[in-house]
Amino acid sequence: MLVNTKEFEVRNLHYKVRSAQSEDAQALSELRLQIDGETENLDRVKGKEYIDGEGFKDIIKSDSESLNSIFLVAEVNGTLVGFSRCEGNELKRSSHKLEFGVGVLKDYWGYGIGKNFLKESVKWADANNIKKITLNVLETNEKAIILYKNYGFQIEGVLQKELLADGNYYNTLLMGRLN
Template identity: 70%
Template structure:
């Protein structure tokens, strides 16, 4: 699904949120790899489940063709600072929902990029008759949890001791959902 671009300005940082395009594939591969190495809030450690340029092209094409998929990027000065995806599926019984995920480079934290990617995704979902959005978030990611709650998401479940972080301790994953 395609979204027209929107421009944002926060504390002297100007960025655009727009649909991902095939030309973004290489940068997305690099950005995703970097994000995985910058925070423990993601499912992967640096280098795990690597997606190369060609695989990103396939994802972008599929997301552009599917009515219940959305792939957004946040562009700053011609480079990608973050991205989000809403992924639905073709199963009739769950065709009313999408799963949301987001990643933003650490250099761009605090500028509302993740929050605005979320808001654009919610707007898209609501206007496309998506009944439910779901996401998973690490229990220690309080800033993200608060943003999700502020945007209508509720904790629907807890996966206990779901992730082991670099400190060797286990942490819970919160399952959150938002109903239109």
């Protein structure tokens, strides 16, 4: 589904949050690869589950036409610096819920981009009768956990000792928000 563009100004950084468009596909491929290499907070290492430009075109088309998926990007001066996605599915038993995921370039952390992705996604989900949003977050990502709790997410479970690229084991929290 498509949403209206929103503009934000945080600490002198002006950015837009808008629906992903097919023209963004190659930039999204490169952006995702860069984000995966900048943080241990994601479940992928750089290059794992790589999606090329054509793959992103397919995802953008599918999400744009879907009633229970949304794909957002953050743009600064014409350059993509982050993305989020709420992915639903068409199975009747789970069509009421979706999974939220987010990634922002490290240079743009602290400007509320992730928070605004979450806020817009929750607002969209509530307006479209989505009953549940789920997400996974490392238990060491305390800022994200606080943010998610502030938006009504609760811990529903724990995946214990998930191996990360640094060779250490961490717990992954399964969180959900009911509408």
